[in-house]
Amino acid sequence: MRPDHPAPELDIDQILADPGVRIVVCCGSGGVGKTTTAAALALRAAERHGRRTVVLTIDPARRLAQSLGLNELDNTPRQVKGIDVETSGGELHAMMLDMKRTFDDVVLAHTDPAKAAEIFANPFYQAMSSTFAGTQEYMAMEKLGQLHARGEWDLIVVDTPPSRSALDFLDAPARLSRFLDGRMLRLLLAPARSGGRSMFSLVTASFGMFSRVVQKVLGAQLLTDLSGFVAALDSMFGGFRQRAEQTYRVLQARETAFLLVAVPEPDAVREAAYFAGRLGQERMPLAGLVLNRVHRPAVERPTAAESLAAAERLVELGGHEATVETLLAHAALTQQAARERRVARVFTDAFPAVPTVAVTAQPADVHDVDGLRTIGAAISRR
Amino acid sequence: MRAGEESGDRADADRASTRWPARLHVITGKGGTGKTTVAAALALALASGGRRTLLVEVESRQGIAQLFGTDPLPYEERSIATARGGGEVRALAVDSEEALLEYLDMFYKLGAAGRALRKLGAIDFATTIAPGLRDVLLTGKVKEATTRTADKRRVYDAVVLDAPPTGRIGRFLNVTAETARLAKVGPIKTQSEGVAALLRSPMTAVHVVTLLEEMPVQETIDAIGDLNGLRIPVGRLILNATRPPLLAGKITQAELRRGLAAAGLPTDRTTVAGLHAEARDQLVRRDLEESLRADLVELGLPLVELPLLAEGVDRTGLDLIADTLLATD
Numbered sequence: 010m011r012p013d014h015p016a017p018e019l020d021i022d023q024i025l026a027d028p029g030v031r032i033v034v035c036c037g038s039g040g041v042g043k044t045t046t047a048a049a050l051a052l053r054a055a056e057r058h059g060r061r062t063v064v065l066t067i068d069p070a071r072r073l074a075q076s077l078g079l080n081e082l083d084n085t086p087r088q089v090k091g092i093d094v095e096t097s098g099g100e101l102h103a104m105m106l107d108m109k110r111t112f113d114d115v116v117l118a119h120t121d122p123a124k125a126a127e128i129f130a131n132p133f134y135q136a137m138s139s140t141f142a143g144t145q146e147y148m149a150m151e152k153l154g155q156l157h158a159r160g161e162w163d164l165i166v167v168d169t170p171p172s173r174s175a176l177d178f179l180d181a182p183a184r185l186s187r188f189l190d191g192r193m194l195r196l197l198l199a200p201a202r203s204g205g206r207s208m209f210s211l212v213t214a215s216f217g218m219f220s221r222v223v224q225k226v227l228g229a230q231l232l233t234d235l236s237g238f239v240a241a242l243d244s245m246f247g248g249f250r251q252r253a254e255q256t257y258r259v260l261q262a263r264e265t266a267f268l269l270v271a272v273p274e275p276d277a278v279r280e281a282a283y284f285a286g287r288l289g290q291e292r293m294p295l296a297g298l299v300l301n302r303v304h305r306p307a308v309e310r311p312t313a314a315e316s317l318a319a320a321e322r323l324v325e326l327g328g329h330e331a332t333v334e335t336l337l338a339h340a341a342l343t344q345q346a347a348r349e350r351r352v353a354r355v356f357t358d359a360f361p362a363v364p365t366v367a368v369t370a371q372p373a374d375v376h377d378v379d380g381l382r383t384i385g386a387a388i389s390r391r
Numbered sequence: 392m393r394a395g396e397e398s399g400d401r402a403d404a405d406r407a408s409t410r411w412p413a414r415l416h417v418i419t420g421k422g423g424t425g426k427t428t429v430a431a432a433l434a435l436a437l438a439s440g441g442r443r444t445l446l447v448e449v450e451s452r453q454g455i456a457q458l459f460g461t462d463p464l465p466y467e468e469r470s471i472a473t474a475r476g477g478g479e480v481r482a483l484a485v486d487s488e489e490a491l492l493e494y495l496d497m498f499y500k501l502g503a504a505g506r507a508l509r510k511l512g513a514i515d516f517a518t519t520i521a522p523g524l525r526d527v528l529l530t531g532k533v534k535e536a537t538t539r540t541a542d543k544r545r546v547y548d549a550v551v552l553d554a555p556p557t558g559r560i561g562r563f564l565n566v567t568a569e570t571a572r573l574a575k576v577g578p579i580k581t582q583s584e585g586v587a588a589l590l591r592s593p594m595t596a597v598h599v600v601t602l603l604e605e606m607p608v609q610e611t612i613d614a615i616g617d618l619n620g621l622r623i624p625v626g627r628l629i630l631n632a633t634r635p636p637l638l639a640g641k642i643t644q645a646e647l648r649r650g651l652a653a654a655g656l657p658t659d660r661t662t663v664a665g666l667h668a669e670a671r672d673q674l675v676r677r678d679l680e681e682s683l684r685a686d687l688v689e690l691g692l693p694l695v696e697l698p699l700l701a702e703g704v705d706r707t708g709l710d711l712i713a714d715t716l717l718a719t720d
Contacts, residue, residue, distance in 0.1 A: 038422060038423065039421065039422025039423055039556065040421055040422045040423025040424070040606070040607070041423065068558070070605070070606050070609065071609070272423075274423070275703060275704075276423070277423065306665070306669060307664075307665035307666065307668045307669050308661060308662055308665030308666065310657070310662065311656055311657075311662075315656070319651075319654035319655065319656050320654070322653075322654050322655065323650060323653060323654045326653060326654075328653075329649070329650040329653055329654075330639070331638075331639070331640070331641075331642035331646055331647070331650065332642070332646065332647055332649075332650020332651060332653075332654070333650070334637055334638045334639060334642075334670075335638070335642055335647060335650075335666055335667075335669070335670045336650075336654070336666075337637055338637040338638055338669060338670060338673050339666055339669055341634075341637060342669060344701070345701070348701065348702070348703075352703075372672040372673075372675035372676045372679070373675055373676070373679050374604070374605040374606070374679075
């Protein structure tokens with residue numbers, strides 16, 4: 010155990026090979042390589058461990074999506090061809106989340122076609138299904154629940170949305186169901202429930218005032234649309250909440266492994282630490298931390314100081330320009346590595362028991378299956 | 392020397408207004424590119440020479456407080472830093488619920504009734520159900536601060552907005568379209584039209600922060616396309632965390648071995664091969680960065696390059712970036 014790396018090492022192959030693990034959730038803040046990590050792990054599970062795997066990506070970079078054969082966003086898993094599964098017998102399927110379509114499917118599943126058509130036409134539904142802060146997280150959760158319920162896969166690898174905060178993925182379902190259960194919604198629903206009398210003729214004084222304000226500020230049409238939307242959704246509330254709770258329980262079960270993804274930068278590491286704390290509170294199983302884009306010099310010696318001193322000597326000596334540059338680059342890389350270890354320690358000090366793996370920065374970005382294979386091997390240290 | 396200082400301050404103030412002429416600066420970029428740092432540094436730069444700026448965040452992340460190491464910001468404009476020459480940076484974390492209450496209070500004198508509404512969940516409801524409404528309230532508050540006057544003078548010389556990331560910026564700034572779908576008449580519609588007019592005027596500039604990495608550059612190109620489509624003026628491309636290239640070109644192992652020997656360093660195979668591999672990776676990286684830089688240059692927008700703050704972002708680092716922003720052509 011090196012003093013600068015006190016955390017136990019994460020054995021990703023053990024997780025990917027474990028038949029008891031059915032879901033791997035990759036989470037972390039934006040820009041840390043979640044999607045690439047999810048795709049690389051899914052590919053490895055199929056190729057190395059022979060598992061029938063599906064990867065649910067949220068917003069993959071175009072070229073990465075193409076490398077998985079995802080040229081269109083059609084909300085259903087497609088088998089990825091041209092990978093090496095002959096010996097393992099595994100399969101890899103991939104899909105991109107279509108938020109609006111997933112929401113539409115939920116509506117269709119819970120109500121009759123006439124009511125569904127009414128909901129689809131409502132401007133509030135249109136706004137909410139495409140832009141509601143949290144809809145993407147909620148729908149990712151919903152899609153995960155659907156894939157899990159179908160029972161067709163040995164392993165589901167989920168990428169989480171590029172949220173403001175990694176916590177949104179956990180909070181969105183609760184927020185949505187709190188919202189759907191809220192007193193406000195009950196008040197708006199009251200007229201629909203009491204036989205369709207005009208909502209403006211009833212309820213409490215404060216609500217009367219509210220509707221007056223809303224009418225003034227937003228216009229009466231908006232209130233009509235809103236109450237129509239709410240009334241139409243009413244029949245589905247139970248189903249919404251039930252599904253969110255179901256998925257939540259699946260996430261707490263032993264078949265799920267959460268992987269935190271971060272890069273050795275203060276914001277990303279802080280976010281990972283928050284998330285680790287939250288998972289603990291929610292009794293959700295945290296399997297480990299994948300620290301992407303870590304810089305490591307190929308050799309420990311010469312040290313940064315030795316390299317700089319040697320470079321100085323060579324400059325005095327004259328000639329050897331390329332060696333000078335190489336030594337300066339080595340010194341910079343060594344210093345960067347030391348800095349990154351200091352940053353990562355914020356996490357490992359707070360969560361010393363969480364297994365961690367550092368993945369060395371690739372000189373260029375990944376956008377083909379070979380690249381994903383390399384990343385998978387790097388994560389599993391093979 | 393007092394006179395010298397004064398002229399230095401004036402020069403700072405002049406540079407701020409000629410190089411960054413907009414009054415509202417919207418900073419966006421892919422997550423992880425350093426948007427908040429750049430926004431804070433720009434607020435400091437534009438406050439130098441005795442001016443006053445407001446740094447605003449809208450996503451309830453408390454990124455500004457973290458950056459300056461202060462307690463979480465309330466929904467209130469607070470002095471957060473002083474800039475060179477007696478300038479002042481104030482900061483504000485806009486909260487959509489608070490903004491709605493303030494707005495209702497301003498137009499309808501709600502007082503205690505507003506708090507009752509909040510208890511009922513009405514405010515949460517209103518800002519949740521209609522995300523467009525939320526964005527109108529947030530941008531509305533920014534507009535109010537940008538145009539606010541006291542004693543016939545503008546309260547802020549500039550307002551810098553730490554805006555949502557590139558993936559959401561078009562939708563966030565395109566407030567009229569979002570609200571038009573929901574509110575067809577009424578003061579919210581009027582308000583959103585006012586915001587839309589400000590955002591499309593020369594008073595506003597949207598600056599996109601990026602790194603020399605593939606995804607951030609791609610998202611930058613996409614976001615600029617979105618903004619052009621919305622006729623929202625793009626100001627500068629800000630290339631963050633750049634490092635001077637360390638290597639001029641290829642080196643052979645033999646060459647490296649001779650150099651190491653001349654410097655008195657070990658020349659065993661492991662050392663030579665290791666350093667050689669590092670140099671090769673650096674060159675791959677440099678070539679990729681060059682091609683990404685070319686993609687950015689092709690966009691034809693003024694490009695500002697900011698140095699990597701190797702030791703993390705502290706006040707010294709912010710001042711260094713602020714100076715670079717101010718010195719830019």
